Every structure is written in C-alpha cells, then in structure tokens.
Amino acid sequence: xxxxxxxxxxxxxxxxxxxxxxxIKDKSVAAVKExxxxxxxxxxxxxxxxxxxQQALNEAKAILLSIEQASEQIKKPSKxxxxxxxxxxxxxxxxxxxxxxxxxxxxxxxxxxATKAVKKSTKTATTKKPVVQKKK
Numbered sequence: 001x002x003x004x005x006x007x008x009x010x011x012x013x014x015x016x017x018x019x020x021x022x023x024i025k026d027k028s029v030a031a032v033k034e035x036x037x038x039x040x041x042x043x044x045x046x047x048x049x050x051x052x053x054q055q056a057l058n059e060a061k062a063i064l065l066s067i068e069q070a071s072e073q074i075k076k077p078s079k080x081x082x083x084x085x086x087x088x089x090x091x092x093x094x095x096x097x098x099x100x101x102x103x104x105x106x107x108x109x110x111x112x113x114a115t116k117a118v119k120k121s122t123k124t125a126t127t128k129k130p131v132v133q134k135k136k
Contacts, residue, residue, distance in 0.1 A: 060114035
C-alpha cells in the first residue's frame with residue numbers, strides 16, 4: 001500500500017482535486033488525515049492498472065489523431081468532378097470507399113479494444129467503496 005496526497009491521487013485518476021475531496025466526503029475513497037492533510041492509501045496493483053489504462057487511452061488518442069489526419073488528406077471533389085465521377089465510374093467510387101473502409105478497420109478495432117480496457121479498468125478501480133480511517 002502506498003500513501004498519496006490528494007493532488008497526487010487526483011493526477012493518478014485524472015480528476016480534479018476538488019472531485020477527490022468530494023469523494024473523500026462521500027466516503028467513496030479511503031483517506032486518513034495526517035497533520036491536517038488527507039492522505040489516501042492506494043494499492044500498488046491499482047496504480048499499475050490505472051497507468052496501463054492511461055497508456056491505452058493515450059494510444060487510442062494517437063490512433064484517432066492518425067485517422068483524423070488521414071481523413072483530412074482525402075479531399076472532396078468539386079461538384080463538376082463529382083457529377084462526372086458518378087456518371088462515368090460509380091463502381092470505381094464504390095471500390096475506393098470499400099478499400100478506405102478496409103484500411104480503417106484494424107484501426108477501429110484497436111481503438112475499440114483500448115476503449116474497452118480503459119472502461120474496464122476505471123470501472124473496477126472506482127466501484128469499491130473503502131472505509132475512511134482517521135489517524136489520531
């Protein structure tokens with residue numbers, strides 16, 4: 001078990017310090033008051049789970065950013081070009097859409113799996129309500 005300040009704990013879980021104080025008040029987080037300051041006892045394994053979830057979230061953000069950049073590179077044709085494209089080569093347009101979707105499929109899967117990992121780890125990390133202990 002590791003003791004952390006409110007500020008450290010807030011950074012770890014990605015919340016505001018005020019939110020952590022509310023969590024302490026609601027007794028959804030175990031805290032001990034030492035020298036007039038709250039200290040939160042956190043399991044080292046929980047810290048690792050949260051760090052892994054944050055890493056997965058960062059990876060998902062990077063993937064989304066690359067998808068965004070790739071979509072910006074695909075330019076929309078002008079109205080005249082679009083009309084001629086529709087008249088002349090509808091099958092080619094469909095093939096281009098299919099190949100783009102096919103290329104994005106692995107990225108979407110990795111984003112989904114990263115999102116699931118983040119949701120799962122944050123759900124298990126925040127569902128337990130530990131008992132608040134006061135140190136004299």
